[in-house]
Amino acid sequence: MEVSLSINGEVRSFDVEPRTLLVHLLRDHAKLTGTHVACETSICGACTVLLDGQAVKSCTVLAVQADGCEVTTIEGFAEDGKLHPIQEQFWEKHGLQCGFCTPGMILTAYQLLERNPDPSEAEIRRGIDGNICRCTGYQHIVDAIQAAAVELGKK
């Protein structure tokens, strides 16, 4: 089946099997491997991308469901080569170790801050409940999102 979608601002078309998952379209067909697969059951959030601006777990979205949509992956998140403030703060606060959950965590954080630009710590912890990190114990991730909220608030 032909699927046409905008990925990080570029409209691209792919011929895929109907059962192809969005995450596999992105990784195997579009060759954008920043989006990761870690649980295959939509629990861990490593595969999170923005689909028409909404954070979705791309391991439970069929590629055909994304036909005609706009997808933002981690590769398209930094604008003009400059890290987004959320990326910057994950770096500053040591919000990542092995890095495998990081792309999904960042895109989830983006949606969280879109909806709530000044979240409390408890709101952040609840907001990233759908993303699992096995390395950091979450504290530096929470710190990073808080700091990013401050940075984004200055804009």
Added chain:
Amino acid sequence: MAKAPAAPKFIGSPIKRREDPKLLRGLARYVDDIDLPGTLHMAIVRSSFGRAGIRSVDINALTDLPGVVAVYTAADLEGVGPVPVSGLVPDARVPVQPVLANKEVRFAGEPVAAVICETRYGAADAAALVDVDFEPKEAVVDLEKALAPGAPKVHEDYDDNVAFNWELVGGDVEKGLAEADVIVKQKIVNGRVVPLALETRGVLASYDPGEEKLTLWSSTQVPHKLRTHIADQIGMAENRVRVITPEVGGGFGSKLNIYREEALAAYISRDLGRPVKWIESRSENFLATIHGRGQMGEVEMGLMKDGTLIALRYTVLADCGAYYQYLTVAIFTLTGLMIPGPYKLPNVEMKVTGVFTNKIATDAYRGAGRPEATYVLERIMDIAAAEIGMDPAEIRRKNFPAKSEFPFATAAGLSYDSGDYAGALDKALENAGYADMRREQVEARKEGRYLGIGLSTYVEVCGMGPSAALGGQGWESARVRVEPGGKVTVFSGASPHGQGQKTSFAQLVADGLGVDINNIEVIHGDTDTVPFGVGTFGSRGTVVGGSAVVIACDKVKEKMARYAAMKLEADASDIEFAGGKVYVRSAPEKSADFAEIAGLAYSAMELPPGTDPGLEETHFFEPPNFTFPFGAHVVLAEVDPATGDVKILRYVAVDDVGNQINPLLVAGQIHGGIAQGAGQALEEEILYDTGGQLINGSLMHYSLPKAGLFPRFELDHTTTPTDVNPLGAKGVGEAGTIGSTPAVVNAVVDALSPFGVRHLDMPVRPERIWRAAAAKGEQG
């Protein structure tokens, strides 16, 4: 003009990681991100039974399936060696673990056949069509039942399911127990958990028929060990196999093993002359990647009424699984070595019976044997304190060796390098406001709220370790090269996978050579590039690997000083390195750029006397002892006996890991460790049914800690350096996991003390709490 040498500029600073930009941009390449032309995909057909015979494997349904290239069964792999094991104890039974099962499968998930296909989806489809005719047999799951007379046997050719017997005896436990005023006993289960690195295992094997060379990209913690063993398994020369660890998405011990799929991909790539990729699914990860822990035992401790500990005995059944992985047996012995913990315990005994079961092997999981020891000890300490009516902090403090007693020889035969255990406990109690916490607890109970305070004081054995104690390969290697233009390249034999040593090693070298950190490149994880190395596990990366870097750096510096001395017409011993310059200490106006001297070492036509060209030195660092980090954790938790719900209100930790190279990374390690340990305490446990089926083998059914489970961790530290290595660092990878599990359980049990509860097995999930509270009702 050059200045006098500055204090360390980089070591000890919370420098943000140099690893991060590519990870943040999604540009890092994990093994599944590597895309070689012509790659075939491998899917594994696995046992769907805990124990079964294999009558036949029928692949006829695959005959005309498009894209299927080959199917391999055990019969196709004659000559491929079994899975390697290490760290055995004398007289252990060592079952042969073939890469594919032949006549019998011994755990659910055991590989039976490998299907090779042009596409990933196609491989999965084809694997589902392989028809294995299993003959199900009664499985061995429960450890006690496994040892009962007449139990079914995991391995028919052994008399029973005993894998090994091992004991550690220090002092005279029988005599000690006879002399004790009080004896406390408790049965304790430390169940199986999954390491669950977020990146599953994966391997890409590519055989080059022209070069007759095999390259293996693998998500592993031990590239050189993998190279040695894979070469051996498939009959290639070691130096014709290259192992590359690309980005590795966590390990926690699980990737410290050599697994069947690595040998399969390697063999099949050579056989077919094309690259072969296998990426583990999460359900395969649950089934066929090692589990951690798996001990079921009884602890017995004798003490005096004043709290003085006299003797401790731990008798335990160890769940080995059906076959050993790399260090299955050794992990249980580490529990024995650490069973005295941070206490003066003159008489200790640990007796382990290893048991074969129809499950995947247990092996190293973050802490690897030490969390088990600490858990048993810290639980029985609380039980003992309650028994004699002493505060849990007091009984601990009473039994610590004093700071002046180090190095401290334990009854288990180790020499603890340095410590100030009371110092760490006092600081933790102070930071927690322990006395206020106790008052708050009393007040809350009047209001019908159940607060619990849990302590754990721990010491762990780290910096693995002296070769003699590890059965070889306790060292780590490093090579430091100053390039002709003045840049510095560090090659490490360690293999970090999230710990951040591209940053911390660069900090070491930047200070060592007095150059800017941005001029330093750190390379690891490629057996064709780095010196022969051991790997990253056992909190050894910085402690042993970093020490190798520092000494290699010193060697380069010593040589470079001779070139500088020639240029500056001074004595080499009078040369100092700082601020990107090299200068004469006694005449600081005489200096040269670091880069100029670097260039000289490669381009000089006349050499300093007795000096070879080039600036590249290697060092293999052999540590003279283990290191022993320690600490004290305090947890305040609230338990709702009506629902069994637990809320951690505060988590206070004081850890002493010796000197810290990068406090930001140290904090990250401790946070992550605490979360993993607390996860086991509250939520995590692998469950098999009586037939050997893993019944919670997905993240929908196995609960991992999420962000909302925790309050902010309140970290602090004391600093007691070690003299075991030039860094004075003790290692931090596992500390949090070791301290947290007992602290959390102790808090929950303490909260339930009004109900007469003195122990609950992990995970202390709501149902267990509710049942315990409901069964006993509030007493007194």
